[in-house]
Amino acid sequence: MNNSILDSRRPSSEPESRVSAARRHVKPLNLTRWIGATLVIFWLLVAIFGPMLAPHPVGALVADDMYSGASAAFPLGTDYLGRDMLSRILHGARYTVGLALIAAVLSSLIGASLGMLAALAPRWLDESVSRLNDALISIPSKMLALVMVSAFGASIPLLIVTAVISYAPGAFRISRSLAANIATLEYVQVARTRGEGKLYIAAVEVLPNMFHPVLTDMGMRFVFIVLLLSGMSFLGLGVQPPMADLGSLVRENIGGLSQGALAVIGPALAIGTLTIGANLLIDSLSANRGQQGE
Amino acid sequence: MNNSIFKIVLGRLSSGVSTLLIVSLVIFAITSLLPGDAAQQILGQFATPEQVAALRIQLGLDQPAPLRYLSWLGGLLSGDLGQSVSNAMPVSELMAGRLPNSLLLAGITTVIAVPIALLLGIASAMCRDRFLDRILNVCTLSMVAVPEFLVATLAVLIFAVHLGWLPALSYVSTVEGIGDFIRIYAMPVLTLCAVLVAQMARMTRAAIINQLDSPYIEMARLKGIGPLRRVLNHALPNALGPIANAVALSLSYLLGGVIIVETIFNYPGIAGLMVDAVANRDLALVQACAMLFCTAYLVLVLIADLCAILSNPRLRHQ
Numbered sequence: 001m002n003n004s005i006l007d008s009r010r011p012s013s014e015p016e017s018r019v020s021a022a023r024r025h026v027k028p029l030n031l032t033r034w035i036g037a038t039l040v041i042f043w044l045l046v047a048i049f050g051p052m053l054a055p056h057p058v059g060a061l062v063a064d065d066m067y068s069g070a071s072a073a074f075p076l077g078t079d080y081l082g083r084d085m086l087s088r089i090l091h092g093a094r095y096t097v098g099l100a101l102i103a104a105v106l107s108s109l110i111g112a113s114l115g116m117l118a119a120l121a122p123r124w125l126d127e128s129v130s131r132l133n134d135a136l137i138s139i140p141s142k143m144l145a146l147v148m149v150s151a152f153g154a155s156i157p158l159l160i161v162t163a164v165i166s167y168a169p170g171a172f173r174i175s176r177s178l179a180a181n182i183a184t185l186e187y188v189q190v191a192r193t194r195g196e197g198k199l200y201i202a203a204v205e206v207l208p209n210m211f212h213p214v215l216t217d218m219g220m221r222f223v224f225i226v227l228l229l230s231g232m233s234f235l236g237l238g239v240q241p242p243m244a245d246l247g248s249l250v251r252e253n254i255g256g257l258s259q260g261a262l263a264v265i266g267p268a269l270a271i272g273t274l275t276i277g278a279n280l281l282i283d284s285l286s287a288n289r290g291q292q293g294e
Numbered sequence: 295m296n297n298s299i300f301k302i303v304l305g306r307l308s309s310g311v312s313t314l315l316i317v318s319l320v321i322f323a324i325t326s327l328l329p330g331d332a333a334q335q336i337l338g339q340f341a342t343p344e345q346v347a348a349l350r351i352q353l354g355l356d357q358p359a360p361l362r363y364l365s366w367l368g369g370l371l372s373g374d375l376g377q378s379v380s381n382a383m384p385v386s387e388l389m390a391g392r393l394p395n396s397l398l399l400a401g402i403t404t405v406i407a408v409p410i411a412l413l414l415g416i417a418s419a420m421c422r423d424r425f426l427d428r429i430l431n432v433c434t435l436s437m438v439a440v441p442e443f444l445v446a447t448l449a450v451l452i453f454a455v456h457l458g459w460l461p462a463l464s465y466v467s468t469v470e471g472i473g474d475f476i477r478i479y480a481m482p483v484l485t486l487c488a489v490l491v492a493q494m495a496r497m498t499r500a501a502i503i504n505q506l507d508s509p510y511i512e513m514a515r516l517k518g519i520g521p522l523r524r525v526l527n528h529a530l531p532n533a534l535g536p537i538a539n540a541v542a543l544s545l546s547y548l549l550g551g552v553i554i555v556e557t558i559f560n561y562p563g564i565a566g567l568m569v570d571a572v573a574n575r576d577l578a579l580v581q582a583c584a585m586l587f588c589t590a591y592l593v594l595v596l597i598a599d600l601c602a603i604l605s606n607p608r609l610r611h612q
Binding site: 131136138141143146148150151260275 | 313316317320321324325432435436438439440441442443444447448450451454455456546549550553554557558568569571572573575576577580581584587588591592595
């Protein structure tokens, strides 16, 4: 609650240095934002259109030698069975991006709506939901995923459920505190005295004002979920063959690592560029919004 | 004064214990919701119903779930973690054999990562918004989003394949002298450090910058105190609590990181044991490992919490 007061006080204490800091910020922020946005859009396009552009069928054994390097026929080399890596990455990206996107949207949706309701709900309900939430947050996501897979086996619905259970609590915590802060503001109190119902207040007064931070938070969750799911696939406990996401591709071809095969580095770099891009984009967006807000 | 600190510490400890209890309940619930049960799992598809029933009684699976939970919890507390089905050994024995390796790996990583991270964080905060800070910011921001296996594969590619300095795989059994030790630990530690340092440096920078924004630093600057002394003598002592908080929170990353690193380098640690247990659906072993990791995580978060509270008198009176 005190944050808003502190924030509004800070700029006035050193106006000159802030202006120059803002001016100096513009260029590099834009640069990282463009790099981030380019990478993210590139991978989104790959996830949507990649499988159509793949030069070879995803499971076809098209080459005679395994772990071959880049060539005209196979731009990203071949894998441990002599399959075309480019085609496999184009297909795998759809699983990686798609699953993570579904899971991120679901966790933000569930977390944010529960968080908002908890902030407006009676105190006892708020406290008991928050308590359970604290317990769920204190289970590391990989640990939860390992326990879930050991109990139910690895399948795509289970992976999505696991990611949602892991990352919805964080979204819940953030949106609950956002909503609780907003709920104390005057215009919400005005609505309350007007006699508006809780649902109206949640949907019309609170939600629009927490939309941006929740969206930024969803981006962060997307990055974490990509890392979680590809990590699980890398351990052989995520997406199961014959389906393969980028993490599975790293695992499949790990035997070629000692030869420095392109087949290992390609998918690993693919995940890295996706997550780095998303992280740079989100950071520059939220930094920019913070400046405008102040 | 001291009394109230004692009370707060006690309060945090008890809430930590209650969280741990809920966590154990969640883990137990997930692992016993299994449609078939452990007995079926052990005996396989071709077991007769009589065999399954007999084993269920032997394993205590015929008892109601709350009773099983209590006896499992009692076992955890008394050190009896049950029998590992896939290894035909007591779980506690298996874990005791692997735990020192993991602790050693985590210990070395911590000892190397913390000073580097603090140095980077302080340097970054001192050069705030200047070139070095920008570069470090983009580097650490990218590093925290990188999957461990990318760092690991690049490290193997550079140091093992191209330069030939290091072996691609870790074997702890062949340690002879300091040279071997470095050759074995270099890459796993490097991989873990990469993400850990980035995370810690970012949080350290934030903690110090938070102090640098406060009026007493402005005062020190107006008195004509140089930037280095301002940071080291004025800001740093006040930022120690938040920094300790950041270090403890970042270290909890290690719990997830070792899972990938131990697998990729064939390192015989406890995380590798757990991954095998998951693949074999060895539930007793999975439960015990998960509880160990969750406890370690909670302890680190608790330490982080206490560091923040004890260093900031204002938080003591909440």
